[in-house]
Amino acid sequence: MDALASLAHGFAVALTLQNLGLAFVGCFLGTIIGALPGLGPSNGVAILIPLAFTLGLPATPAIILLTSVYYGAMYGGRISSILLNIPGDEPALMTTLDGHPMARKGQAGEALALSGIASFVGSLLATCGLVFLAPLLVRVALLFGPAEYFALFTLAFATLGGVASRNQAKSLIAAALGLGIALIGVDHQTGVPRFTFGNVHLYDGINFLVAIVGLFAISEVLLFLEHRGEGEHAPGKVALGRVTVPLAMLKRTWATMLRATGVGFLAGVLPGAGASLGSFIAYTLEKGLAGKGAGFGAGEPRGVAAPEAGNNAAAGGALVPMLALGVPGSGTTAVLLAMLLALNITPGPLLFQRNPDVVWGLIAALFIANVMLLLMNLPLVGLFVRVLRIPTRYLMPGVAMISFVGIYGISGSTFDLLEMIVFGVAGYLLRKLDVPLVPIILGILLGDQMEKNLRRALTISDGDWSILWGSWLAIAIWTLAIVGFLAPLVIGRFVRPKVKDTVAQ
Amino acid sequence: MNKLAAACAASLLTALCASAPAVAFEPAATECIAPANPGGGWDFTCRQVGKTLYDLKIVPSPVQVTNLSGGGGGVAYSEVVAKRDSDNDLIVAASSATSTRLAQGAYPGMTMGQVRWIGSIGADYGVIAVAKDSPIKTLKELLDKVKADPSSVAFAGGSAVGGWDHLKVLIAAKADGIDDIRKVKYVAFEGGGEAVTQLLGGHVQAFTGDLSEAKEFSDSGDIRILAVLAPKRLPGDFARFPTAKEQGLDVVGANWRGFYAPGKMSDDAYAFWVEAVKKVYASDEWKGIMKSSGLMPLDLDGAAFTAFVKDQIDKTTAISKEIGLIK
Amino acid sequence: MSDRVLGGFCLALAAFFLWRTTKIETSFITDPLGPKAFPVIIAGVLGLAGLYVLARPDARPDWPGAGRLVEIALAVGVMVAYALLLPSLGFVAATALGAGYLCWRLGAGPLEAPLAGLVISLGIYAIFHLVLGLSLARGPWGF
Numbered sequence: 024m025d026a027l028a029s030l031a032h033g034f035a036v037a038l039t040l041q042n043l044g045l046a047f048v049g050c051f052l053g054t055i056i057g058a059l060p061g062l063g064p065s066n067g068v069a070i071l072i073p074l075a076f077t078l079g080l081p082a083t084p085a086i087i088l089l090t091s092v093y094y095g096a097m098y099g100g101r102i103s104s105i106l107l108n109i110p111g112d113e114p115a116l117m118t119t120l121d122g123h124p125m126a127r128k129g130q131a132g133e134a135l136a137l138s139g140i141a142s143f144v145g146s147l148l149a150t151c152g153l154v155f156l157a158p159l160l161v162r163v164a165l166l167f168g169p170a171e172y173f174a175l176f177t178l179a180f181a182t183l184g185g186v187a188s189r190n191q192a193k194s195l196i197a198a199a200l201g202l203g204i205a206l207i208g209v210d211h212q213t214g215v216p217r218f219t220f221g222n223v224h225l226y227d228g229i230n231f232l233v234a235i236v237g238l239f240a241i242s243e244v245l246l247f248l249e250h251r252g253e254g255e256h257a258p259g260k261v262a263l264g265r266v267t268v269p270l271a272m273l274k275r276t277w278a279t280m281l282r283a284t285g286v287g288f289l290a291g292v293l294p295g296a297g298a299s300l301g302s303f304i305a306y307t308l309e310k311g312l313a314g315k316g317a318g319f320g321a322g323e324p325r326g327v328a329a330p331e332a333g334n335n336a337a338a339g340g341a342l343v344p345m346l347a348l349g350v351p352g353s354g355t356t357a358v359l360l361a362m363l364l365a366l367n368i369t370p371g372p373l374l375f376q377r378n379p380d381v382v383w384g385l386i387a388a389l390f391i392a393n394v395m396l397l398l399m400n401l402p403l404v405g406l407f408v409r410v411l412r413i414p415t416r417y418l419m420p421g422v423a424m425i426s427f428v429g430i431y432g433i434s435g436s437t438f439d440l441l442e443m444i445v446f447g448v449a450g451y452l453l454r455k456l457d458v459p460l461v462p463i464i465l466g467i468l469l470g471d472q473m474e475k476n477l478r479r480a481l482t483i484s485d486g487d488w489s490i491l492w493g494s495w496l497a498i499a500i501w502t503l504a505i506v507g508f509l510a511p512l513v514i515g516r517f518v519r520p521k522v523k524d525t526v527a528q
Numbered sequence: 529m530n531k532l533a534a535a536c537a538a539s540l541l542t543a544l545c546a547s548a549p550a551v552a553f554e555p556a557a558t559e560c561i562a563p564a565n566p567g568g569g570w571d572f573t574c575r576q577v578g579k580t581l582y583d584l585k586i587v588p589s590p591v592q593v594t595n596l597s598g599g600g601g602g603v604a605y606s607e608v609v610a611k612r613d614s615d616n617d618l619i620v621a622a623s624s625a626t627s628t629r630l631a632q633g634a635y636p637g638m639t640m641g642q643v644r645w646i647g648s649i650g651a652d653y654g655v656i657a658v659a660k661d662s663p664i665k666t667l668k669e670l671l672d673k674v675k676a677d678p679s680s681v682a683f684a685g686g687s688a689v690g691g692w693d694h695l696k697v698l699i700a701a702k703a704d705g706i707d708d709i710r711k712v713k714y715v716a717f718e719g720g721g722e723a724v725t726q727l728l729g730g731h732v733q734a735f736t737g738d739l740s741e742a743k744e745f746s747d748s749g750d751i752r753i754l755a756v757l758a759p760k761r762l763p764g765d766f767a768r769f770p771t772a773k774e775q776g777l778d779v780v781g782a783n784w785r786g787f788y789a790p791g792k793m794s795d796d797a798y799a800f801w802v803e804a805v806k807k808v809y810a811s812d813e814w815k816g817i818m819k820s821s822g823l824m825p826l827d828l829d830g831a832a833f834t835a836f837v838k839d840q841i842d843k844t845t846a847i848s849k850e851i852g853l854i855k
Numbered sequence: 856m857s858d859r860v861l862g863g864f865c866l867a868l869a870a871f872f873l874w875r876t877t878k879i880e881t882s883f884i885t886d887p888l889g890p891k892a893f894p895v896i897i898a899g900v901l902g903l904a905g906l907y908v909l910a911r912p913d914a915r916p917d918w919p920g921a922g923r924l925v926e927i928a929l930a931v932g933v934m935v936a937y938a939l940l941l942p943s944l945g946f947v948a949a950t951a952l953g954a955g956y957l958c959w960r961l962g963a964g965p966l967e968a969p970l971a972g973l974v975i976s977l978g979i980y981a982i983f984h985l986v987l988g989l990s991l992a993r994g995p996w997g998f
Contacts, residue, residue, distance in 0.1 A: 056987075069566030070987050073575060073593075168731030169715070192907040196865055199901035203872060206897070209600075209634075210879075210890040211716045214690030214853055217879050217890060218872075223599035223606060223636055241934070244957070245927050249919045251961055294722055348728075349744050350721035357719070361572060364740075364821050371744030420957035421975045423934070424950050428979050431941065432989035433565055435596040436603060440938035448931055455916045456861050474893045478886050479715045483682045483732060486887030594990045 026154050033383025036083060037391060045080075045088040046388060050395050053095020054403075058103050060422065061236045061429020063112025064096035064338070065354035070433075072362055082366040082381055087388040089362060093355055094146060094392045097298070097338045098400055101138045101331055102407055106131060107422060109239040113231060114298035114334035116464055117306045119239070121319060121326025128322050131408045132266035137276065137324055138331040139400040140268060143393060144280045145332035149288045149339025150389045153346075160292045160340075161347045167293055169479035170490050174497050175293070176473040178504035179300055179465075182307040193458045201466020204229050205474075212478045224438040231467045233430055233443045238460050240426040241447025246454065247419045266405040276328040279309050287333030291340020297353045298337035299468050305333030311507070339389070346374060346382060553616065553796035559592045560787075561620040563604030566595055570621040573785050576817055577621075577649060580808045587804070601626050602635040608790050609642045615790050616797035619646060624692050624783040627837050631844035632690060632854050643788040644798055645837050647805040647829030650818050652738040654696040654757035654781035655769070656683075659727055660750055667755040667775050670734060671704040678711035684732040686720035686741070690853045693720070696757060696781040697736045698847055703777045710851050727751060738783050739766070740822030757781035762824055784826055786833065802830045858912030865905025872898040930960060945994015946984075950976035 037046075049071075056067035068089050075085040100115030105122035118138060125134035152160070167175070180198075207218045208228030219225040283305035290301030309329040310319045319326045341353040349371030351357035363370050368378050375382055410418070430439050450460060477491075484490035492498050558581070560574040571593070578591030596604040604620060612618055620643075630640050656667055664670045674681050685693030694716070698709045706712070715732060717723040720741035727735040728750055735742065735751065743766070745751045755772040756762060757779050762769065772779040789801055808814050809827050817823070828836050848854045876894040919927070937953040944952075955972025963971055983989045 052986075055982075066566060069571070070989055072566070073988055165725060165729035168726060168729055190908075190913060192904045192911075195900060195904040196861075196908065199865075199897050199904060202897045203868075203894075203901065206894055209688060211688045212886045213881060213890050214632075214688050215880055215890055217894070218875055221636060223602040226599040226602060226634065227597070245930065248927050248930050248960060249923050251926075294725060344725070348721070348725060350725050351719070357721075358566075360721075361568075366820070368820075369744050369822075372748035372750060373744060416958050416961035416963045417971050417975070419961055420954040420971070421978075423957060424954045424975055424979055427934075427937065427941075427953075428946070428950070428983050428989075428991060432983050432987075432991060433595060434598065435594055435990070436598050437938050437942060438598065438603070440941070441935065444931060444934050444938065447934075451927070455918065456857055457913060457916065458861070470897075475716075478888045479717070481887040482713060482715050485679045485713075592990055 029379060029383045030154060030387060032379070033385075033387035034390075036380055036384035037087060037387040042084055042087050042384075042388065043391065045084050046091045046392050046395055047399075049088045049091025050095040050098075050392055050399055053092035053097075054099035054102075054396070054400065056092065057096035057099020057101075057115070058111045059429055060103055060109050060111055060240045060426045061232055061433070062096075063100065063114075063232065063355075064093050065358050066232075066433050067096045068092050068355055068362070069358045072358070075362070082363075082368055082378075083384045085366060086359075086363070086381060086385050087392075089359060090385060090388055091392040091395075093359065094335075094338060094389065095396060096355075097146070097335050098139065098142050098396050100334070101142065102135065105134045105138065105327070106407065106410055107240075107243065109243055109422065110235055113235060113464065113468065114302050114337070115330075116235070116299065116461060117302045117330035117334075118327060120306065120330075120461065121321070121323050124320070124322035125324070125327060126411070130322065131411060132404050133268055133272065134322075134324075134327050135404040135407055136266060136268045136401060137272060138327050139397065139404065140273065141276070141280050141283070141328040141331040142335040142400075143397040144277075145284045145287060145335035146339050146389075146393050148281075148284045149291065149336040150386065150393065152288050152336075153339055153342055153389075154386060157343050157347050160343050164292050164294065164344055164348075166494070166496050168494075169476040169483065170493060171497050171500060172293075172296070173473060173476040173480055173491060174500035174504065175296060176300075176469050176476065178500055178507060179303060179469050180473065181504045181508035182304070182311065190457065193456075194462045197453070197458050197460065197462035198466045198470075201463040201468075202470035203466075204234065204463070205467045205471035211475055212482065224436070224442075228471075229442065229467070230434070230439065231464065232433075233439050234446050234467055235464055236426045236430060237443035237446025238450035238453075238463060240422055241443060242450030242454055242460075244419050244423045245447060245451040247415055251415075266408065267401075272324050276325050279325045279328045280332040282308065282312075283329040283332035284336040287336035288340040290333075291337030291353070292343045294344045294348075294350050297341065298334045299465075301337030301340070302330035302334035303465060303469075305329045307507075342389075345370060346385075348372065349374070553794065553800040555587050555797075555800065556617055557589065557592065558587045558617045558619075559594055559615075561594050561596050561604050561608070561618065563601035563620065563622075563626075564595065564597045569623060569785070570601070571595060572821075573621040573623070573649070573787075577787075577805070577808055580811060580813050580817070581804060583813060584807060584811055586807055600629055600634060602629065602638070605630075605635050605638050605643070608788075609638060613790050614792040614794075616793055618793075619787045619789050619801055621785070622788050623785050624840070625687075626788075627840045628690075628692055628695065628844050631841040632848050640837060640841055642791045644791060644793055645834040646787040646789050646798070646801050647809070647833045648784045648786035648826050648836075649805060649809055649814070650823030651782040651784040651826035652740050652822060653762070653824055654693075654783065655735075655737060655739050655742045655753050656697065656700065656755050656757075656772075657727070657735045657737075657742050657746070657751045657753045658733065659730065660752055662733070662752065664754070665752075666770075667700065667772055667777060668704070670754055671701060671706065671777075674701060674712060675704065675706050678706075678708075679713060681734055682713045682715050682732040683734045683736050684715050684717055684723040684726045685736040686717055686723050688716050689714060690848060690851070691716070692781075692783060693723075693736045693738075695844060695847060696779075698851065699781065699843075700755075700757070700772060700777060700779045702847070703772075703779045709847075724751070738822075739769075739824070743822065755779075758824070766824070782824075782826060784828075784836075785823065786828075805829060856912070857915050857918070858908050862905045862907070862909030862912065865901050865908065869898040869902035869905060872901070926960065930957065933957070941992045943994065944992075945996055946991035947976050947980055948994060948996075949992070950979065 056062045100111040103111040104115045104118040108123040110116045286305045287301035290296045341356045344350045345356040562571040562574040564570045574593045687693040720737040756769040941949045951972040954975040955969045958971045959968035
């Protein structure tokens with residue numbers, strides 16, 4: 024009840040005309056930033072901080088603006104994933120798998136509207152979770168040491184078969200490539216450079232945004248060049264279809280959204296896991312539950328709803344450790360944290376007592392932003408799909424140039440641009456060879472964490488491997504990982520005929 | 529209200545500034561390079577100092593902040609040395625990370641003499657802490673435990689091995705007479721926040737980081753700060769933390785923030801920037817920023833700052849050699 | 856055949872990876888697992904997957920003809936040139952040229968292409984620099 028009263032107070036703080044206006048601007052800019060390849064939520068928030076400073080905003084309005092941008096970017100990432108098969112940022116990666124096939128089938132509008140609703144459900148429930156479960160969840164987050172994180176990332180990898188393409192060996196190649204790329208740079212645990220060839224640009228490792236934009240966006244441009252003038256690859260011909268979600272589709276996906284929200288929220292709460300892991304596990308979980316033959320990967324609505332509910336829920340979850348502990352659960356919350364510090368507010372265990380106005384104003388703003396985003400995103404679906412009507416000869420050069428500037432604007436580095444072109448060419452060749460690109464990115468994002476946490480755990484235990492199953496939590500995750508790895512095989516063997524029947528009907 | 533006060537302070541200072549002796553160098557389109565992506569420490573240093581410079585009317589137009597990331601600042605360093613060597617309107621954000629990497633040769637082929645060091649704008653002092661339920665009460669006790677059995681204490685920190693958080697522990701261990709500092713167990717996490725949670729969760733036994741990262745957890749009673757690595761007790765609210773020095777360990781670890789400028793910058797321009805950073809440091813506006821971001825006093829400029837950086841690099845080089853990080 | 860090349864390439868890459876792994880210089884301080892274990896495992900996985908693809912390749916993908924390959928190579932060349940010239944030409948000019956070229960190669964007419972390039976360039980400049988305030992390459996004319 025206490026939380027409800029505080030929340031009501033928060034709404035009183037947040038519901039002023041100025042704050043609503045800022046939330047609107049933030050949602051709008053955030054959606055655009057999320058949709059632009061190369062700019063994700065963390066960069067989006069970071070580049071808008073100067074704007075908040077320039078406007079001379081006090082703490083609460085500034086935070087409202089920036090969290091609206093944050094939520095907006097999480098919504099926006101899906102747009103380019105679905106329409107162009109280019110993830111706007113890394114949490115939207117999984118949305119390409121079924122979102123783009125839906126668009127190719129002429130269901131772009133439905134995919135956008137459905138994912139918009141899934142995003143809404145995910146972040147709405149996550150924000151509720153933030154209000155009521157924060158203190159409890161913080162305790163859970165603290166249970167995760169290096170050993171538990173290692174088990175968690177292994178769990179994610181064990182289910183990688185779930186996203187595989189037709190050829191398992193090729194998705195293995197892709198994952199290994201990603202893992203290899205993740206190793207480039209100075210090794211965290213010993214301080215020695217690995218695979219940098221003495222090049223200072225590689226000391227920090229490969230920025231995964233460069234890899235994503237290169238692999239997806241640049242290779243897409245090259246594919247269009249190859250197919251210039253051929254009818255079937257020109258999106259100008261794509262039927263726009265309806266721009267709302269049929270009720271039947273919502274009925275079929277609501278359970279998916281709820282499950283994905285739960286998984287995503289938990290992944291978000293853990294500092295060191297994050298939105299990408301949330302949407303990934305949400306997707307593979309749904310795919311596993313549906314069994315083979317459910318059409319995942321070929322434009323299945325559940326495959327769109329799951330990652331979007333998952334990554335938006337993770338965005339809300341990541342605020343739990345940030346607000347309650349002062350520890351960022353993701354890159355974006357790290358930037359928000361820095362922003363709070365600059366505004367003379369120290370997040371941490373005492374934040375709720377010391378600055379209740381800010382905290383509850385912020386949480387109220389999250390609810391407001393969320394409703395605003397839904398209201399903004401559903402009518403705009405009709406506008407977004409019109410992007411597909413832009414002739415390829417103008418759209419694709421625009422996409423290429425936005426990709427370049429997205430990377431250059433953040434890093435200011437020509438080397439990053441060249442790196443991105445290399446990824447683009449590689450992405451083109453790999454696509455021609457039917458090697459899936461998603462496991463490469465997952466390899467970069469997750470593999471790095473897997474190695475780091477394993478080595479941290481072994482450092483702590485002086486090389487004693489039993490630390491890896493030294494707690495009940497670790498054992499529970501290992502059990503899940505083993506089940507997650509074996510279940511598709513077992514289900515594939517025994518349940519497949521039944522699933523096929525239901526699909527056939 | 530606050531804004532109004534700040535504006536008054538700014539205009540007051542402008543009046544004072546106007547009476548200062550004219551400097552021969554006139555800044556034009558000034559630029560501050562943040563050698564990292566938006567949102568990081570260097571980015572904030574550039575943006576906040578840039579804003580203060582403009583608010584105080586020290587520069588005629590807003591300072592353009594350029595992000596040039598890569599190589600832990602190495603890309604920006606070599607860019608400045610190679611291409612912007614005589615740019616009079618350019619300053620670059622730097623910190624202990626810069627001097628640590630220079631010392632360890634992580635900027636290949638670069639030395640501190642290739643740029644001009646302008647001044648510092650504050651420092652964040654190192655701390656060593658344990659969880660609240662730990663039986664250890666002083667830094668000495670902790671280090672004695674390490675001395676007796678190095679594997680009994682795992683230190684968690686936010687920097688990579690060989691980075692600043694790690695070096696602080698090693699310097700302290702050395703001061704306590706631990707012979708083989710390579711045996712000190714250090715676990716690298718992504719950022720101080722993650723390291724603190726590992727301490728709270730009981731996965732490690734000690735935390736090494738900066739005061740700004742640890743203060744809030746100390747206020748809430750979750751962790752016990754054993755020592756601040758400052759030369760003397762810090763002012764105000766921070767005075768309750770004991771220093772390492774008063775515990776008989778001569779260890780000072782300051783994560784300073786400051787600026788360097790291109791190596792062939794004209795003397796007039798260099799003098800201008802040294803003076804400009806000094807003015808920023810002295811302003812009320814900056815004092816407010818320091819307070820809110822947990823920065824502690826450290827005002828060194830020109831020659832004194834250059835000597836300070838050199839000293840830090842020499843010390844880092846020595847200890848890095850000892851642990852075999854550099855040959 | 857394409858898949859056999861891919862498999863062979865993966866094997867070679869795995870071997871290269873192993874060779875570079877042996878070159879990693881460890882210092883006196885090292886954790887129990889060390890920096891070399893993961894590279895070795897990954898090289899192993901990559902090599903095995905490569906072998907599998909080498910032994911059981913998929914059907915040949917339909918590669919574009921020589922003309923289109925030259926087209927793609929030229930576009931990559933233009934992108935590289937764009938990246939290299941960006942700091943000296945400035946953002947607007949370089950982007951207009953780059954985007955104009957791509958528009959032209961994707962089928963825009965000789966008049967439309969440069970125009971479209973300019974519009975794309977100015978549009979991006981407006982959004983990224985004027986609205987979002989990112990610093991783009993300044994070039995000789997300041998934009």
